[in-house]
Structure formats: structure tokens, C-alpha cells
Amino acid sequence: MNPDRTPLIAGNWKLNKTIAEAEAFIQSLLPRVGAVEDVEIVICPPFLALAAMVDSARGSAVGVYAQTMHEEDAGAYTGEVSAPMLAEIDVAGVILGHSERRQLFGETDRALQLKLPRALEAGLKPILCVGETEEERERGDTERKLRHQVQEGLEKVPGERLPEVVIAYEPIWAIGTGLVAKPEQAQDACAFVRALVEGFDKGAAAKVRVLYGGSLKPENAAELLALPDVDGALVGGASTDPAAFAEIVEIARRVRSGAG
Numbered sequence: 001m002n003p004d005r006t007p008l009i010a011g012n013w014k015l016n017k018t019i020a021e022a023e024a025f026i027q028s029l030l031p032r033v034g035a036v037e038d039v040e041i042v043i044c045p046p047f048l049a050l051a052a053m054v055d056s057a058r059g060s061a062v063g064v065y066a067q068t069m070h071e072e073d074a075g076a077y078t079g080e081v082s083a084p085m086l087a088e089i090d091v092a093g094v095i096l097g098h099s100e101r102r103q104l105f106g107e108t109d110r111a112l113q114l115k116l117p118r119a120l121e122a123g124l125k126p127i128l129c130v131g132e133t134e135e136e137r138e139r140g141d142t143e144r145k146l147r148h149q150v151q152e153g154l155e156k157v158p159g160e161r162l163p164e165v166v167i168a169y170e171p172i173w174a175i176g177t178g179l180v181a182k183p184e185q186a187q188d189a190c191a192f193v194r195a196l197v198e199g200f201d202k203g204a205a206a207k208v209r210v211l212y213g214g215s216l217k218p219e220n221a222a223e224l225l226a227l228p229d230v231d232g233a234l235v236g237g238a239s240t241d242p243a244a245f246a247e248i249v250e251i252a253r254r255v256r257s258g259a260g
């Protein structure tokens with residue numbers, strides 16, 4: 001963690017929580033993180049709970065992001081949700097290119113290339129997810145995969161807006177498996193992602209936040225968040241429990257103050 005970049009702890013709930021369950025979560029989380037200013041906190045509920053979470057979190061330290069969006073504002077795209085629709089209800093950002101969206105729902109690099117600038121234009125902060133499969137890592141193709149995903153994803157982002165993009169490095173073999181990346185693996189990949197951003201704009205690379213995601217929990221958060229090129233975490237399973245999520249936020253605060 002570099003004290004010049006505000007750490008971001010984001011919880012991706014995936015397909016979890018009804019509106020009632022989301023309400024119970026936020027009522028339990030808010031008192032735990034009420035006064036936090038040194039760490040940015042984000043939750044990413046399913047679409048249907050977004051409006052309720054935005055209302056409940058208004059004025060608090062917690063931002064509300066969506067988990068995906070379509071690149072077009074409107075049209076014949078059954079089941080999709082667009083950037084202006086999210087912005088209308090004060091959603092603050094959106095996860096783009098999560099490996100589950102890429103693998104299970106056919107999200108392509110080409111679509112992502114349009115989604116990033118579209119999100120930014122609509123006032124949504126994008127979190128672009130990248131990461132290799134176990135097979136790609138074993139073949140020695142991790143950097144090739146990251147290079148492709150980062151370069152495709154950022155291709156159409158205007159230079160002056162690059163610092164607003166967050167990139168989450170999520171090795172697919174670590175997602176939901178309990179197999180967390182070793183600190184040197186996470187550091188190498190996150191530093192490589194930052195170097196790729198440097199290829200677009202040197203100044204932006206120093207500002208862009210790179211997150212680690214994949215089986216991050218309170219027990220392993222400190223050593224991952226302490227890595228120099230890791231600026232926070234995209235948390236799946238552990239983010240659905242308010243106590244565990246608040247603990248990860250607290251660990252990020254401690255790491256930051258120690259680093260500062």
C-alpha cells in the first residue's frame with residue numbers, strides 16, 4: 001500500500017442478498033465503519049438492491065457500485081441495465097469485466113472497451129477486473145493475459161480520466177477457492193498491471209489504484225494490503241458478512257497508517 005493512494009475496499013456480493021438481507025447488512029455495517037475517512041469503502045449489491053442501498057448509505061462512508069452494465073444507453077438488449085440508469089439512482093460506480101461475467105455470460109474485451117469510457121461519461125467509477133486462469137499461470141502466460149486485458153480495457157479511456165479507473169487483479173484460480181495468491185504473486189501481478197498503465201500515461205500509473213481479489217479474508221488481508229502495489233481489495237465471500245467486511249476495512253486503515 002502506498003500512502004499517497006487512498007485504499008479502496010470493495011465488496012462484490014455477486015448473486016447474494018435480497019433487499020431485506022441487504023438492508024440488514026448495511027444497518028450492521030454502518031455503525032462499524034461510521035467515521036472512516038482514510039479508506040474508501042464500496043459495496044456492490046445485485047441490481048435490485050441498489051436503490052435501497054444508495055438510500056441507506058447516503059451521507060455515510062460507504063459507496064454503492066453495480067456489478068456490471070451494458071455499453072449502450074438503451075436498445076433491444078433484454079435483461080440489461082445501462083450507465084444512465086445506474087447514474088439516475090446515484091450509483092457511484094460499476095465493476096466491469098469480472099471473470100464470472102467473462103466466463104459465464106460472454107462479456108468480451110471489445111464490449112469492455114466501450115463500457116469503460118461509457119461508465120466514466122455517465123459519472124460512474126469503473127473497476128476493471130483482470131486475471132489469469134490456473135492453466136494460464138502454469139503455462140507462464142500470466143503477463144500475456146494481463147497485458148491483453150488491461151490494454152484492451154483501457155484502449156478508449158481518455159488519458160485525463162485514466163487515474164479514475166480502478167483495476168482489480170483477480171487470479172481466477174483464487175476466486176472462491178480459499179487458494180489465496182502468495183504475496184509475491186499478488187505484488188508481481190499488481191506491479192505489472194501498474195506498469196501497463198504507465199504505457200498509457202506515466203502520471204496516471206502513479207495514481208491508479210490496483211486491487212487484489214481472490215479469497216481475501218480478515219486472516220490474510222494484512223499481508224496482501226501491505227504490498228507496495230496493492231491499493232486495496234475486491235472481496236467476494238467475506239464481504240457478505242458485515243463483521244468480516246468491517247474487519248478488512250479496519251486492517252486497511254492500520255496498514256495505511258503504518259505505511260504513512
Ligand code: 13P
Nearest residue numbers: 012175176214215236237
Ligand atoms: P472471493 O473473495 O469469494 O474469492 O471472490 C473474489 C471476487 O471474485 C471478488 O470480485
